[in-house]
Amino acid sequence: xxxxxxxxxxxxxxxxxxxxxxxxxxxxxxxxxxxxxxxxxxxxxxxxxxxxxxxxxxxxxxxxxxxxxxxxxxxxxxxxxxxxxxxxxxxxxxxxxxxxxxxxxxxxxxxxxxxxxxxxxxxxxxxxxxxxxxxxxxxxxxxxxxxxxxxxxxxxxxxxxxxxxxxxxxxxxxxxxxxxxxxxxxxxxxxxxxxxxxxxxxxxxxxxxxxxxxxxxxxxxxxxxxxxxxxxxxxxxxxxxxxxxxxxxxxxxxxxxxxxxxxxxxxxxxxxxxxxxxxxxxxxxxxxxxxxxxxxxxxxxxxxxxxxxxxxxxxxxxxxxxxxxxxxxxxxxxxxxxxxxxxxxxxxxxxxxxxxxxxxxxxxxxxxxxxxxxxxxxxxxxxxxxxxxxxxxxxxxxxxxxxxxxxxxxxxxxxxxxxxxxxxxxxxxxxxxxxxxxxxxxxxxxxxxxxxxxxxxxxxxxxxxxxxxxxxxxxxxxxxxxxxxxxxxxxxxxxxxxxxxxxxxxxxxxxxxxxxxxxxxxxxxxxxxxxxxxxxxxxxxxxxxxxxxxxxxxxxxxxxxxxxxxxxxxxxxxxxxxxxxxxxxxxxxxxxxxxxxxxxxxxxxxxxxxxxxxxxx
Amino acid sequence: xxxxxxxxxxxxxxxxxxxxxxxxxxxxxxxxxxxxxxxxxxxxxxxxxxxxxxxxxxxxxxxxxxxxxxxxxxxxxxxxxxxxxxxxxxxxxxxxxxxxxxxxxxxxxxxxxxxxxxxxxxxxxxxxxxxxxxxxxxxxxxxxxxxxxxxxxxxxxxxxxxxxxxxxxxxxxxxxxxxxxxxxxxxxxxxxxxxxxxxxxxxxxxxxxxxxxxxxxxxxxxxxxxxxxxxxxxxxxxxxxxxxxxxxxxxxxxxxxxxxxxxxxxxxxxxxxxxxxxxxxxxxxxxxxxxxxxxxxxxxx
Ligand SMILES: Cc1cc2nc3c(=O)[nH]c(=O)nc-3n(C[C@H](O)[C@H](O)[C@H](O)COP(=O)(O)O)c2cc1C
Ligand code: SF4
Ligand code: SF4
Ligand code: SF4
Ligand code: FES
Ligand code: FES
Numbered sequence: 001x002x003x004x005x006x007x008x009x010x011x012x013x014x015x016x017x018x019x020x021x022x023x024x025x026x027x028x029x030x031x032x033x034x035x036x037x038x039x040x041x042x043x044x045x046x047x048x049x050x051x052x053x054x055x056x057x058x059x060x061x062x063x064x065x066x067x068x069x070x071x072x073x074x075x076x077x078x079x080x081x082x083x084x085x086x087x088x089x090x091x092x093x094x095x096x097x098x099x100x101x102x103x104x105x106x107x108x109x110x111x112x113x114x115x116x117x118x119x120x121x122x123x124x125x126x127x128x129x130x131x132x133x134x135x136x137x138x139x140x141x142x143x144x145x146x147x148x149x150x151x152x153x154x155x156x157x158x159x160x161x162x163x164x165x166x167x168x169x170x171x172x173x174x175x176x177x178x179x180x181x182x183x184x185x186x187x188x189x190x191x192x193x194x195x196x197x198x199x200x201x202x203x204x205x206x207x208x209x210x211x212x213x214x215x216x217x218x219x220x221x222x223x224x225x226x227x228x229x230x231x232x233x234x235x236x237x238x239x240x241x242x243x244x245x246x247x248x249x250x251x252x253x254x255x256x257x258x259x260x261x262x263x264x265x266x267x268x269x270x271x272x273x274x275x276x277x278x279x280x281x282x283x284x285x286x287x288x289x290x291x292x293x294x295x296x297x298x299x300x301x302x303x304x305x306x307x308x309x310x311x312x313x314x315x316x317x318x319x320x321x322x323x324x325x326x327x328x329x330x331x332x333x334x335x336x337x338x339x340x341x342x343x344x345x346x347x348x349x350x351x352x353x354x355x356x357x358x359x360x361x362x363x364x365x366x367x368x369x370x371x372x373x374x375x376x377x378x379x380x381x382x383x384x385x386x387x388x389x390x391x392x393x394x395x396x397x398x399x400x401x402x403x404x405x406x407x408x409x410x411x412x413x414x415x416x417x418x419x420x421x422x423x424x425x426x427x428x429x430x431x432x433x434x435x436x437x438x439x440x441x442x443x444x445x446x447x448x449x450x451x452x453x454x455x456x457x458x459x460x461x462x463x464x465x466x467x468x469x470x471x472x473x474x475x476x477x478x479x480x481x482x483x484x485x486x487x488x489x490x491x492x493x494x495x496x497x498x499x500x501x502x503x504x505x506x507x508x509x510x511x512x513x514x515x516x517x518x519x520x521x522x523x524x525x526x527x528x529x530x531x532x533x534x535x536x537x538x539x540x541x542x543x544x545x546x547x548x549x550x551x552x553x554x555x556x557x558x559x560x561x562x563x564x565x566x567x568x569x570x571x572x573x574x575x576x577x578x579x580x581x582x583x584x585x586x587x588x589x590x591x592x593x594x595x596x597x598x599x600x601x602x603x604x605x606x607x608x609x610x611x612x613x614x615x616x617x
Numbered sequence: 618x619x620x621x622x623x624x625x626x627x628x629x630x631x632x633x634x635x636x637x638x639x640x641x642x643x644x645x646x647x648x649x650x651x652x653x654x655x656x657x658x659x660x661x662x663x664x665x666x667x668x669x670x671x672x673x674x675x676x677x678x679x680x681x682x683x684x685x686x687x688x689x690x691x692x693x694x695x696x697x698x699x700x701x702x703x704x705x706x707x708x709x710x711x712x713x714x715x716x717x718x719x720x721x722x723x724x725x726x727x728x729x730x731x732x733x734x735x736x737x738x739x740x741x742x743x744x745x746x747x748x749x750x751x752x753x754x755x756x757x758x759x760x761x762x763x764x765x766x767x768x769x770x771x772x773x774x775x776x777x778x779x780x781x782x783x784x785x786x787x788x789x790x791x792x793x794x795x796x797x798x799x800x801x802x803x804x805x806x807x808x809x810x811x812x813x814x815x816x817x818x819x820x821x822x823x824x825x826x827x828x829x830x831x832x833x834x835x836x837x838x839x840x841x842x843x844x845x846x847x848x849x850x851x852x853x854x855x856x857x858x859x860x861x862x863x864x865x866x867x868x869x870x871x872x873x874x875x876x877x878x879x880x881x882x883x884x885x886x887x888x889x890x891x892x893x894x895x896x897x898x899x900x901x902x903x904x905x906x907x908x909x910x911x912x913x914x915x916x917x918x
Contacts, residue, residue, distance in 0.1 A: 073815075564757055
């Protein structure tokens with residue numbers, strides 16, 4: 001048959017072994033040949049730590065620039081994991097390369113907001129200088145790939161850089177430099193990075209963003225001087241029941257997209273008969289157009305630590321996992337620094353303030369997969385499995401992370417917890433409108449004068465939110481707004497006065513989702529934007545269920561045909577086809593990705609944003 | 618793994634298409650439907666495997682639930698009102714079948730698949746000309762498919778993933794539901810998801826022990842006995858000329874039931890009944906492929 005030896009196990013390099021050992025723990029060394037026997041024993045005694053798979057894969061990627069057969073085999077052996085399964089996991093994630101890559105790899109966002117900020121021009125430049133995306137031979141210094149939204153939409157065109165042997169990071173394209181100069185700066189880690197711009201209007205309450213950019217994010221003292229840790233003190237005085245009542249009375253709902261009442265989740269887990277429970281803070285933020293959680297984690301990390309401490313204590317969890325998007329190493333560092341300081345002050349560890357309560361917060365990184373923001377896919381990612389969503393029921397509050405009752409909350413939701421306790425439920429409710437309490441963060445990007453993060457009371461009109469982000473460019477007219485991200489909907493100029501209140505928006509068939517507001521004026525190539533959204537879902541579907549795996553493929557083909565003015569059959573036939581796709585994806589997909597993957601395209605078709613023929617051929 | 622429901626379970630009453638039926642607690646909606654005499658199409662479900670509920674052809678409408686639910690895995694709860702033949706159910710089933718048929722070669726799948734395609738009015742042609750090969754970017758107007766050459770890398774069975782609907786059955790049979798070998802897994806993501814060994818190495822380089830249990834559970838012919846594959850290639854495969862003879866595996870004392878499929882005096886494949894109490898349909902290399910030795914074929918590569 002072939003000349004290779006059967007079952008040959010490839011060798012790992014010393015660097016790969018060291019990278020894996022640093023995560024998994026060193027292998028016990030003894031004098032050969034007893035070592036092998038001892039190793040077997042150790043392996044059998046070691047608790048099952050499959051959850052170290054993703055951290056170890058990320059370590060391999062950083063150490064060697066790719067996941068080599070030798071490195072993967074070593075890792076699989078250390079975790080007593082079948083090699084094929086480890087490969088199946090590694091191949092799921094966009095930031096893990098299964099072929100050798102150059103030492104510096106750029107992930108260049110060509111998603112909805114960055115398209116209006118010159119991403120296409122940047123891609124053309126890179127094509128000219130480096131060759132087509134994904135084509136770089138291992139021998140070149142820099143390679144590049146096109147990427148979905150990187151959570152840097154107000155700073156676009158956005159780039160995320162992976163570097164051999166070093167942590168990755170964001171890099172800002174600098175039009176003042178030549179491409180060669182800029183690439184040189186990127187490769188040596190000298191390129192400019194930036195923080196999320198916060199756009200403020202004097203007089204508006206800003207309980208979530210008030211500290212960002214105004215106090216050093218790495219100082220616990222500064223945080224305390226500016227109101228920090230008063231909420232935890234208040235919570236401990238109120239007691240668990242008291243806090244639950246406050247959160248319920250405040251009508252705090254989740255900010256991760258689904259808008260679920262926070263108190264209901266907490267209560268379900270708090271009352272669980274199962275003693276081991278978890279809190280998971282969802283910082284996977286990958287909805288195109290979203291960058292609010294990054295702003296909070298980088299700019300005010302102690303607020304997240306304090307909020308998570310309160311939440312964990314109320315639900316009776318002794319361990320919190322914060323799952324941070326892989327492309328956010330800066331946010332991870334900022335959060336880890338805050339955790340370390342809180343721990344050093346006895347705010348975490350054996351006590352939370354004066355209360356004896358063992359609590360640890362552990363940060364985990366994603367590895368490039370939008371779907372891992374879905375709560376059950378996130379569990380699987382932490383557990384070292386492919387990030388495929390689970391069928392529900394059972395729900396996370398019953399059977400969550402490691403099979404235990406789990407509360408999953410978005411970063412912004414957690415940031416609201418101290419706010420509720422500091423203000424009191426009534427004042428918190430009064431901040432918002434009839435449809436929702438408190439303030440919300442809107443990520444305003446696209447064709448506005450000053451893209452950035454805007455915090456406003458819930459119910460503020462769309463027009464005003466956009467005005468705080470500088471408004472439209474002079475002389476331009478509004479064409480459409482993408483509300484809620486790729487999983488959201490396009491609305492036309494007639495929605496300009498709409499109050500951004502969940503009830504009002506829902507009544508119009510739209511959603512606030514994760515607070516995305518991407519603005520397009522009359523110069524935008526909306527066909528290209530819609531095509532990008534369709535491609536996003538095709539590429540980010542986990543592939544598990546038929547409606548989504550194949551429906552997203554057929555949807556992209558359909559959009560491309562309409563864009564090219566080459567429908568299959570009549571336009572009406574194409575529309576009927578899309579209606580069927582909408583229905584099967586919404587009705588029969590396993591998770592929210594497939595269930596919403598046709599919404600934005602459907603709304604774009606209805607608004608006539610796609611193709612020639614849709615303007616009445 | 619769900620190997621049936623214990624007899625002691627409390628009864629639960631649900632309504633299926635207007636008919637009240639009583640089933641033991643822990644039953645699935647599909648089982649309740651069966652009790653009501655309603656047969657549900659399934660592709661990724663098999664009695665002897667843990668439900669993965671990924672194909673979604675078995676969906677039904679459950680009152681009070683926003684989306685349809687997979688009947689193969691959803692457990693009954695008292696008072697559930699289930700509808701199996703609404704326009705929503707029919708559209709979803711039609712679309713699932715249509716999407717699969719437009720991208721996968723279903724010509725060697727069981728006859729029921731063709732019946733469902735017809736019964737639900739699937740129109741796989743409406744997505745355009747089928748792309749002749751799996752590519753990241755098919756031409757405009759072409760429908761992407763998983764078409765690819767079959768993998769013939771050992772003498773016992775062939776993997777033709779242009780027929781694969783990604784039902785996960787082979788992965789389950791190779792792993793926790795039967796074989797505990799874990800030679801294959803799902804790799805990649807989205808439309809690029811596929812069944813693979815590590816780094817796509819040929820089977821002889823993988824952990825595979827040739828138990829053939831994956832072949833036994835594959836519903837589409839993507840995994841096929843080499844003997845069947847060769848006969849099909851030669852245009853000589855003819856189930857009408859085949860007989861099936863039950864026998865007990867002679868190789869060891871476990872006593873697995875074998876079904877020998879014989880065409881023209883040659884054993885062309887070996888299956889095992891799912892309801893067999895010992896093997897649950899799973900065999901080892903000797904029972905599954907031992908006939909190759911019996912018939913003096915070269916067992917090696
Ligand atoms: C495809 C998909 C992606 C998601 N991504 C995120 C995310 O990045 N961050 C997040 O907080 N929630 C995300 N969610 C929602 C989560 O599943 C979950 O509802 C949320 O984290 C709950 O937190 P909350 O109640 O505080 O909003 C996503 C959901 C889906 C279906
Ligand atoms: S809907 Fe899409 S993302 Fe969700 S489970 Fe199905 S294939 Fe995966
Ligand atoms: S023949 Fe057996 S061991 Fe080999 S892949 Fe199939 S199930 Fe796994
Ligand atoms: S090869 Fe067969 S059993 Fe395996 S996933 Fe594909 S269709 Fe299912
Ligand atoms: S970073 Fe480019 S669209 Fe968000
Ligand atoms: S048979 Fe139920 S989802 Fe496949």
